[in-house]
Amino acid sequence: MNKVLLLKFGELFLKGKNRREFMKLLMNNIRKKLSSYQFKLVETQGRLILCDYNLDQEDEIVEKIQHIFGLIGVAVAVEFDTTLENIEDEIKKVDFGSAKTFKVEVKRADKTFEMNSMQLEKHLGGVVLDAYPEMKVDLYHPEVVLNVELRVNQKTYIYSNLLSCAGGLPLGSAGKGLLLLSGGIDSPVAGYLMAKRGLKFEAVHFHSYPYTSVQAKEKVVELANQIAEYCDDFKLHVVSFTEIQEQIHKHCDEEYMITIMRRIMMRIAQRLCKENGLGAIITGESLGQVASQTMQSMTVTNDVVKLPVFRPVLAYDKEEIMSVAKKIGTYETSILPYEDCCTVFLPKNPVIKPTVKRAEYNEQALDIEGLIERAMAEIEVIEIKNF
Ligand code: ATP
Ligand code: MG
Secondary structure: OEEEEEEEEOHHHHOOOOHHHHHHHHHHHHHHHOOOOOOEEEEEOOEEEEEOOOHHHHHHHHHHHOOOOOEEEEEEEEEEEOOHHHHHHHHHOOOOOOOOEEEEEEEEOOOOOOOOHHHHHHHHHHHHHHHOOOOEEOOOOOOEEEEEEEOOOOEEEEEOOEEEOOOOOOOOOOOEEEEEOOOOOHHHHHHHHHHHOOOEEEEEEEEOOOOOOHHHHHHHHHHHHHHHHHHOOEEEEEEEOHHHHHHHHHHOOHHHHHHHHHHHHHHHHHHHHHHHOOOOEEOOOOOOOOHHHOHHHHHHHHOOOOOOEEOOOOOOOHHHHHHHHHHHOOHHHHOOOOOOHHHOOOOOOOOOOOOHHHHHHHHOOOOHHHHHHHHHHOOEEEEEOOO
């Protein structure tokens, strides 16, 4: 008998031609995430088995596994050779704690086994009742579900506690984008949600030092480190927006300041994408949240880029975004009260329904190319590592 971790993946996504690719990627991601631990990872039809790990590190390993996209569940299981006698012996050893009710659920991937799932469930239920006369079967609301899986590798796995994992698709399976990462609540959540769909990313942050503080930048680096727990290592491009903002402040209509800022952010983002082979821009915008996030505002910012702009929290309420932020551990950092470059020189009445024409007219007063060139020349790249 061995103690192992049984990993379940979202099978739906793993059908067809991509299956092998996805599986390879998922296994690589697991190996990378757990690179500081010793273990073995084996694939058996429908499951991954992680074994030969240090039992003292089990909790840490399980927690890390729960943060890997593409997996839907993990359980600590006992593994042994499939024979009826072994299954009977092992199921008798289960510790029910204070629970009084149970049911047995069998999955028989190994169709050569002499009993079918239902027969085996009934039989094993009887074995447990004989060993623990005080226990009762409850098929609808059992306190403990004893999962018994007979896999095609001729091994059986028994576990009672399946923990949920991050779900989604293996990181990297959807390509690579660029996250516009501010210090707020929304953009780290946006990055997390796209990573959950398999999109890896690099990130860009715009700061307006000395109008924004060093702490404001450090806060963004901290957020980047926090999402790296799910999104793996990535590059954070830190761009100075100071000159750009000063020029906008000086030359553009006050109500168009944010619109123009966002159009320049998008242009810089697109350049970074081109230089780094990234195929989409990700933002934390949510429809109608503020003046710059109306349909018309998004039309005007989109007008300067050709790449797709992914806005995964577009349809989320603030409450919903906050609950994801709390789940992934970025919320407490996001609410630290440091200013963002978008809040420096904030106009009193930003335009709610901007037009491309007026944005372009405002931009004529700026040397957009020169401003972008200078900002691009001074980018600081911070390597965010997922330890
Ligand atoms: P967040 O909570 O993500 O800061 P927000 O509700 O404050 O969003 P805005 O300030 O309008 O909204 O920003 C909208 C989006 O633009 C952000 O989610 C982010 O993707 C991007 N963004 C804003 N400020 C910056 C910045 N300083 N650097 C990089 N991206 C930014
Ligand atoms: Mg913000």
